[in-house]
Amino acid sequence: MKYEATIGLETHVMQKTNTKMFCSCKCEYGAEPNIHVCPVCLGYPGALPVMNEKAIELCCKAGMLLGCEINPYSKWDRKNYFYPDMAKNYQITQADEPLCLGGQVTVEVEGEMKTFTLERIHQEENAAKNTHIAGASLVDYNRAGTALMEIVSNPCMSSAADALAYMAAVKQIMQYGGISNCDQEKGQMRSDVNVSVRPVGQKELGSKVEIKNMNSFAFIKEAIEYEIDRQTALIESGGSVVQETRGYDPDRGETFTQRTKENAHDYRYFPEPDLMPVKVAAEQLEQWRSELPEMPAPRRDRYVAELGLPEYDAGVLTADKATADWFERAMLHTKNAKAVSNFIMGEMMRLLSEQDMIISESKVTPEKLAEIIALIDAKTISTGAGKQVFEAIFNEGGEPKAIIEAKGLAQVSDDSALDGWADEAIANNPKPVEEYKAGNAASINFLMGQVMKASRGKANPGAVMQMLKQKLDA
Amino acid sequence: MSEANEGMDVGYVAHLARIDLTSEETALFQGQLNQVLQYVEQLNELDVEGVEPMAHAIPVYNVLRKDELGLSLDHADVVANAPSSSDGHIRVPKIIDQ
Numbered sequence A: 001m002k003y004e005a006t007i008g009l010e011t012h013v014m015q016k017t018n019t020k021m022f023c024s025c026k027c028e029y030g031a032e033p034n035i036h037v038c039p040v041c042l043g044y045p046g047a048l049p050v051m052n053e054k055a056i057e058l059c060c061k062a063g064m065l066l067g068c069e070i071n072p073y074s075k076w077d078r079k080n081y082f083y084p085d086m087a088k089n090y091q092i093t094q095a096d097e098p099l100c101l102g103g104q105v106t107v108e109v110e111g112e113m114k115t116f117t118l119e120r121i122h123q124e125e126n127a128a129k130n131t132h133i134a135g136a137s138l139v140d141y142n143r144a145g146t147a148l149m150e151i152v153s154n155p156c157m158s159s160a161a162d163a164l165a166y167m168a169a170v171k172q173i174m175q176y177g178g179i180s181n182c183d184q185e186k187g188q189m190r191s192d193v194n195v196s197v198r199p200v201g202q203k204e205l206g207s208k209v210e211i212k213n214m215n216s217f218a219f220i221k222e223a224i225e226y227e228i229d230r231q232t233a234l235i236e237s238g239g240s241v242v243q244e245t246r247g248y249d250p251d252r253g254e255t256f257t258q259r260t261k262e263n264a265h266d267y268r269y270f271p272e273p274d275l276m277p278v279k280v281a282a283e284q285l286e287q288w289r290s291e292l293p294e295m296p297a298p299r300r301d302r303y304v305a306e307l308g309l310p311e312y313d314a315g316v317l318t319a320d321k322a323t324a325d326w327f328e329r330a331m332l333h334t335k336n337a338k339a340v341s342n343f344i345m346g347e348m349m350r351l352l353s354e355q356d357m358i359i360s361e362s363k364v365t366p367e368k369l370a371e372i373i374a375l376i377d378a379k380t381i382s383t384g385a386g387k388q389v390f391e392a393i394f395n396e397g398g399e400p401k402a403i404i405e406a407k408g409l410a411q412v413s414d415d416s417a418l419d420g421w422a423d424e425a426i427a428n429n430p431k432p433v434e435e436y437k438a439g440n441a442a443s444i445n446f447l448m449g450q451v452m453k454a455s456r457g458k459a460n461p462g463a464v465m466q467m468l469k470q471k472l473d474a
Numbered sequence B: 001m002s003e004a005n006e007g008m009d010v011g012y013v014a015h016l017a018r019i020d021l022t023s024e025e026t027a028l029f030q031g032q033l034n035q036v037l038q039y040v041e042q043l044n045e046l047d048v049e050g051v052e053p054m055a056h057a058i059p060v061y062n063v064l065r066k067d068e069l070g071l072s073l074d075h076a077d078v079v080a081n082a083p084s085s086s087d088g089h090i091r092v093p094k095i096i097d098q
Helices: A053-065 A160-176 A217-236 A282-290 A296-307 A311-318 A321-331 A337-354 A366-377 A383-396 A400-407 A415-428 A430-437 A441-454 A461-473 B002-006 B010-016 B023-045 B075-080
Strands: A003-014 A077-080 A090-093 A104-109 A112-125 A129-133 A136-140 A147-153 A189-199 A209-214 A244-249 A254-260 B089-093
Touching: A003 A160, A003 A217, A053 A112, A053 A147, A053 A160, A053 A282, A090 A112, A104 A160, A112 A160, A160 A189, A160 A217, A160 A296, A189 A217, A209 A217, A209 A254, A217 A244, A217 A254, A296 A311, A296 A321, A311 A321, A311 A337, A321 A337, A321 A366, A337 A366, A337 A383, A366 A383, A366 A400, A383 A400, A415 A441, A415 A461, A430 A441, A430 A461, A441 A461, B010 B023
Parallel strands: A209 A244
Antiparallel strands: A003 A147, A003 A189, A077 A090, A104 A112, A112 A147, A129 A136, A136 B089, A189 A209, A244 A254
């Protein structure tokens, strides 16, 4: 029998606000523990939460970017549980009237365009960070109460590849929209993954297993694949899948039982009496809609259609908004889109990754790259020399022309200099010369290499080729 | 209000609230809470056909604040208020399952 998997994701995204969701404490990652806390986020008696308008705006914008309908009326609920990461003993969330309803993400998975639908996005507050030590747990409430959105997909995916493509697309859209930095290492984007398996053709879904709280794409992939195999093997051997919550242990590459259905939490949701509902007016929505930036997909299409870039280049450049913005700034100073793209995808990305930097920190500005490209196009320097100039500026700063001068990188097209090198190459390599004359056109490349070597890379390859042909064909 | 009809499971509710009750207390509260529920149950006699459910009694919406930094508590006070602390963290009995 053949089996198919059904996967749904609950993706938590921390919004980019200055202050927390319901109090004016600062949101800061990596601060000293328990310095950004107040009576509201510590759950002191009598403290009253007040909504952060920026968080509401960002949640609605996230909804618009993901094609949701913005709920004209939404309200708050308490999710009650006892755990020290929530000092109030409840989390403020939205149960039955979330801010955003529906929505979808269209993304390419292994060469096929797929649309994954959303159930909803609701706003809630983040929990504190726990660290476990021998015999005790330590709690830092700086993160408690920060704005957190939960993007809930429908059970509409069928493989780890689907889930990863979906998450990558959501991440890209959130980053583009300025909703969240989605830095997974800082826990700004985490997913709970629901996986079930059923025989192909069976209508109802199998019992679902929820794998909690994963922030790494690699772990999500491993956990889904492990879970599909585990559940399939279980059903094939005549057993049945128990509905439960599992964790993923990356060291062992396995999921493990955390909580079964019998001892599932009873959260006793009820309306939050301390917070008034939210009504989003149509005019407000229009205002926010007008502020949304261009998304990666249309931007990619534009690079292909208007700038003539290959699909691959357009995809790489638009993968991250900062890179695409940088590219567009360079395009204000040059018309050679492919050259800009080559430099960004090649030298820029290599150097950024080697030095663990981001593009905004590069000493090569868009203007300087455009100047380097102009010098290459004018044949003042070779492409290879252009890369050296790029790297020199990246490391030390400086102006392209000054670096070309200081390093003696200007290309030699001057006949008298080339003449000597060409004669030398011909005199010293009789065999390739013979072969070329005998009709092996490729042999000229060897001679060309000798001239380039003699010039220490400064000879203009076009001019060298022309000169060699002139001499040999004569 | 199905709980009222079936009677309230005081033991379960006490567990959810992390309250330890003796069997005498459980029996005592069982009776008292059932009376409270029966009292509230009277609301079911009202015809609310066509009345929208409401989360609040007063029609106030969008009580918002600007995303601007306010004062947080002094760290020493926060830690002093906790039963136990360690390296600036609040220290609690070991927790693992969530």
